[in-house]
Amino acid sequence: MSKTQLTEMEEEARCFLGRFVEEFPAALEEGSPLPVSPLSCKVSLEELHGESLELGLRLLAARSAPSGLSALLCQAALSQLLKNDLSPFHCLQETEANQEEEEQVVLLQSEAVQHLFLNKLIHVALAWHKDLPKLSLSTSRISHCSVHSIKNTRRKMEDKHLALAEFNQLFGIQDEVERSYYAVFDGHGGVDAAIYSATHLHVALSKEETLQSDTSMAFKAAFKHTDDMFRGKAKRERLRSGSTAVAVLIHGQELTVAWLGDSQAVLVKKGQVVTLMNPHKPEREDEKQRIEDLGGCITFIGCWRVNGTYAVSRAIGDFDQKPYVSGDADCSTIPLLGDEDYVLLACDGFFDAINPSEVPFLVLDALQQTLDPDGGRDTPPEHSEDSVRQRVAEKLVGYAKAGGSSDNITVMLVFLRPLDQLLTTGAAQAT
Known part of the structure; x- marks a missing residue:
């Protein structure tokens, strides 16, 4: 800086x-x-x-x-x-x-x-x-993020999200590794588990001793600890809700994604989708086998459900169906080489209507509609880059709704390159 x-x-x-x-x-x-x-x-x-x-x-x-x-x-x-x-x-x-x-x-x-x-x-x-002291005011290089959420046709909004570019500053971490944290939580049976997860998961992660040496291990432990903490609150206050989760930590030149359930994160690199994860769904063969080995079952009642109840196989909360609905997160880590475009995090309300393979084309379309309404190459004067990014998230939510999603929809975009580079890369891929 x-x-x-x-x-x-x-x-x-x-x-x-x-x-x-x-x-x-x-x-x-x-x-x-x-x-x-x-x-x-x-x-x-x-x-x-x-x-x-x-x-x-x-x-x-x-x-x-x-x-x-x-x-x-x-x-x-x-x-x-x-x-x-x-x-x-x-x-x-x-x-x-x-x-x-x-x-x-x-x-x-x-x-x-x-x-x-x-x-x-x-x-x-x-x-x-x-007397302003000498502060570590420099934000992470990954600071451009936009998010949009709608209740859609559901009676209540049960999604929550958190974007925290200043992870180190918030927790007083003073090593040489920049960290940024982003997460989307999709609640069901009430919003309590989603609120709790959005409030405590990143705190639990910051306290894990292995954060600096093994981020995946730290993430898994943080998910388990958050689930255990929520169990205490749920028991005290007689809460019955649950929440899926997908969280991304960008640390140095690496990206780690951790997830429970069917919320997803998609990385786009040079206009192409890079698979980061395989969402947990009851009908996924290994999840079905895990549940059956525990003595549970998967049944189809409008959709595939665990023991005829929840349509998710892993979540924070849902203690009446533990261990069939598991609280164990999965993680993966990939290196960042500098040619990545963005990371998209979203709940299943988005991915029920949008296939991950469609994401680059929809983001490019949203960018072109916002940046180039008349086919030009200049940002309209009334639009700052931040407002353009926000409009992209809004348009993606609109695409999912138009595609037939009736669920709550949350979309978060973490931009890893400038918008003009995304347009150039996307246009080249389109041709």
């Missing part, structure tokens, strides 16, 4: 901090309403990490904070929060007659402890506004 770019980012940070401290010139008063609502009423100490970061990032994003600064502010505020004695926020234990003592988990009153977290965040912002 050039000195000029760094100066511009520092100036952007100072401008935002100035606006932020105008809105929050002092700590929130005790008992005052929070400017953003916590996800839960009660949280375990382990869940506090993910829920605080989610709350802080949501608060800052709503105020158009630079993403790199947001990550650093939240990381600093959480570090300060965890140094506090949190015992005053403990909930009274309600032991059920059939609950064993070792299963007791200390829960915190979420609104009260998040009030403290936000005051830590305000305190850091006030300090940095007065």
